[in-house]
Amino acid sequence: MLEYEKYIYEKDIRFANKIELNNLLPDIKIINPNLKSVHSQILQNVNDKVIKSFNGFFNRINNGNKAGYPRFKNINRYNSFTYPQSGFKFLNNKKLKLSKIGIVNINLHRIIKGNIKTLTIIRTSTNKWFACFSVHIDINPPKRESNKIIGLDLGLDKFAVLSDNSVIENPRFLKKSLERLRLKSRQLSKKEKGSSNRLKSRFKLAKLHEKVYNQRLDFLHKTTLKFVNEYNCIALEDLNPSSMKNKYLQFSINDVSWDRFRQLLTYKAEYAGCKLDFVNPKNTSKECSKCGNIQDMPLSKRTYNCSCGLSISRDFNSSLNILHHSLFHRHMAGTAIKACEEVSVETSVKQEATCLS
């Protein structure tokens, strides 16, 4: 399909749409009869993915970002397929019927709620197979009684510093396993290509990567759950880590996974009826949380000292600013969320307002 897109572009200076790609399938099945053993919607879904990657490519170009042309995917890296609507059926809680594959035993991790929309079968690099359902469900978040609000400053040194001055340490899972990862990669690179030892070695490396991934995910799930259970309103910076291009920091940024944190926090908050506010990150570290004065704060400066007498840790200062900015914003816009309006830290809003007036 990718090849066809290239061909059409060279011929007509345009790209083929999904319908055109789908219309190619019958002919491709004649050339490659193996494809007849794949459910038709799965093949169409591959076309969806091709179109999506082209759309992503153009979006990135239109937004002025660096964009790589969609690439061919090695068969070893092709680890999932999707039934977008039909072709699968639960026989009971232990068996799943997949069209053109047959009946497979499953280990149901949890009862599926809502209307099942799609099913994606995933094989991990350690040869574990997962059936992932996406479902449509109506969320009725519970009414929250308390009015607890918190500002979060996510960092590389500490995972997060909260506006009540408590700290969540950065577990640094990747860093902890780095030695062993390097050792395993070295061992892999020494094995002869195509040998069974190389396969074994690759599997061991994949196992270790999986472990780090699982540790991190577990940490993020627990941390985000704790936040939405404990607080009604959470303010954090509207950072876009994927746009933060700093090759020295990139490793650490990957290790703390802010993207994933934000993703998990967002959906958990929705379930729990907890409000999130992503505030503009401008000056959150440079501004004095007490008097509003702005000063340069290079990363090496760990304490915020101000002429007004404030002397607190850099990250604590940021978390207070994040909290103040979010409240102030709501205050001004008159769109205050009820639970947030009657907050205990109202004094800081007033303080902020006087500073700006």
Ligand SMILES: [Zn+2]
């Ligand atoms: Zn100050």
